Amino acid sequence: MNDTAHALGASRTLWELAERRAALTPDRPVLLQGDRSLSFGELRERAERVAAGLYGMGVRPGTVVAWQLPTRIETALLSFALVRLGAVQSPVIPFYRDHEVGFALRESRAEFFAVPGTWRGFDFAAMARRLGAKGVFEAYDGEGLPDGDPAVLPPPPAEGTSVRWIYWTSGTTSDPKGVLHTDRSLIAGGSCLAHALHLSPDDVGSIAFPYAHIGGPDYTVMLLLYGFPAVMFEQFALPDALEEYRRHGVTVAGGSTAFYSMFLAEQRRRPGGKLIPTLRLLAGGGAPKPPELYHSVVREMGVQLTHGYGMTEVPMITMGSPDDSAENLASTEGRPPEGMEIRIVDGEVRLRGEAVCQGYLDPAQTEEAFDENGFLVTGDLGRLTADGHLVLTGRLKDVIIRKGENISAKEIEDLLHRHPAVQDVAVIGLPDEERGERVCAVAEQAPGTAALTLAAVTAYLRAEGLSVHKLPEQLEVVDALPRNDTLRKVLKYKLRERYSGTVK
Incomplete structure (x- = not known):
């Protein structure tokens, strides 16, 4: 990590980080989408105006605001407006419907709920009415965001260790868990990602996953630390998205193992030429990566692939680095950053560090999740190599007993x-x-x-x-x-x- 990025990573809050980046490079773009762009300076200025509009609606420091919005520039603006106010925000994945959304609204006790109106044929406002949601408002392209005079705003938060984020695990056979994060835990997670990937202000990234996912702030922190932009995709599908990747000269893409596989499959349909001429790195996490997939991507796409390990509770735990050996990149999840402690107990991975969440909305779930030494019990199985790389071997629940x-x-x-x-x-x-x-x-x-x-x-x-x-x-x-x-x-x-x- 360069000196500037290292200094920015010490920011106490996400708003302080955004302000410091805006002061350094106000005119450089941070978000690109279609024909539109948002600079670092505009992110700060427009987010303050949106914050003032929210303040006029009754949103105050500590107010819980849920939002269920697509990956759009307006979504990032609303999120940073809430950061400016010191509100508690509860992002909800746009694909969730009545059951999961109703659960999240009830458990978080949200006082406001931002929706996109009708999106991809589904009426989110009608769902909000069915659920009896409080303070429903629509946030969409153009004039949909609230607006006001920043002069009415109270000072921004002075510390980043209070819980101001409630993320939701993707519940499978049971209800999702509300995961509690602070600005500092999200900054720590994004710093880990940025440090490992060796990025520069000349890079162009991409956000092809829901911004409401824990990866949203993870990635945005990286943009703020290094001062480069990312292309936002409201809907991701190949080959349709290729035009945007090429148009903006994306150098870093990915998201998870499934994204690598999609890019590779598309490359195989177009042998003899590079799928995205400017692309040099695929990076992501969120799911196991077969070693053969790494070798196929490097061989057939002519790019590097670095994979990491993270979860809603800890957005970034380890990350592969472009200067790692091919063996480590293929068969491990990378190394933890400074400040992330990994302990293997009876084959299970346990974690302690600033990027670890504060627990769950349900205190009983929090008590169960941490051991007597304050380590998060992950349920993942793994081992550490002699040089500190983490190898995941499965999940406790994914062991077959025959x-x-x-x-x-x-x-x-x-x-x-x-x-x-x-x-x-x-x-x-x-x-x-x-x-x-x-x-x-x-x-x-x-x-x-x-x-x-x-x-x-x-x-x-x-x-x-x-x-x-x-x-x-x-x-x-x-x-x-x-x-x-x-x-x-x-x-x-x-x-x-x-x-x-x-x-x-």
């Missing part, structure tokens, strides 16, 4: 990702009266390849040296694995629900 033997689903998945007929795969354990659990592989077939069969898959895994007791006993071939709408993580619980009743 006839009393523990089997790592990730180990089998990594091997199957090398199979030429496998486009993507998830390995799950299914209930079995005789074995306790049986190993089931659910795969997407790669286009133009011979049909996958269980016999062919097990023969391949045997040839790769996989122990016999780990071989799948069931194979399901699907058109598409079920995924969430944020970082496109595979939803294994849906696969277990779908196939638990099957007998092979």
Whole structure:
């Protein structure tokens, strides 16, 4: 991290960070979207006007404001206006509907709720009315944001250690958890990302995931630290998005493993030329990365790939760096930054540091999540290498116990990702009266390849040296694995629900 970025990273609050960056490079762009752009100076000035408008509506320091908005320049402006006021904001992923949104509004006790009106054919304002939400207002392109005179505003927050953010875990079989963050925890997470990637003011990034995800502030902190812009994508799909990547000369792209796979698949449709001429780096996290995917991206796309490890509770834990060895980039999640402590207890990853959340809205969940030494218990399995890189080996809930033997689903998945007929795969354990659990592989077939069969898959895994007791006993071939709408993580619980009743 350069000296300027290091100094900015010591900012007490996100508003202080935004002000300091605006003073340094007021005319440089920070956000690009279509034909529009927002400079660092405009971010500060327009956010203050929006803050004044919110103040006129009754929003005060500590007021809880929920917002469920697409990835737009206006969304960032509203979020920074709330930062300026010292309000508590609760971002909600735009793909959530009545059940999840109602839960978030009730649990956070939101006094205001910003929605986009109708977006992608869904009427968010009507949903807000159904839910009985308080203080509903629409924030959309153009004149939708509140506006006022900054002279009415109280001073900005002086410290960044109070809880001012409530993020929501993507609940699967149960209700989501409200995760409590501070400005300082978000700055620490973004600093980790920025430090590892070795970026410069000449870079152009991209935000192709929901800004309401914990990755939103993570990425924005990086822009503020280094003073470069990012292209925002309200809807991400390939090949449609390629024009914007090329038009703005994006140098850094990604989001998660699924994004790498999409870029790679598009590159394979266009052999012989570079998909995005200016692109030099794919980076992201949020889901396991098969080593073979790393090698394929580097070989076929001609760019570097650095992958990291983060979660809603800790937005950035470790990150690969472009100067890491190919072996480390392929098979590890990178190293933690200074200030992030990683402890492995009985194979489980535990964390302590400034980027770690303050806990959950539910005090009982907070008590359960931290051990007696103040370390967050992640539920992830892993080990640290001799040089401090973290290797994730799976999740406690993703260990298949077959006839009393523990089997790592990730180990089998990594091997199957090398199979030429496998486009993507998830390995799950299914209930079995005789074995306790049986190993089931659910795969997407790669286009133009011979049909996958269980016999062919097990023969391949045997040839790769996989122990016999780990071989799948069931194979399901699907058109598409079920995924969430944020970082496109595979939803294994849906696969277990779908196939638990099957007998092979």
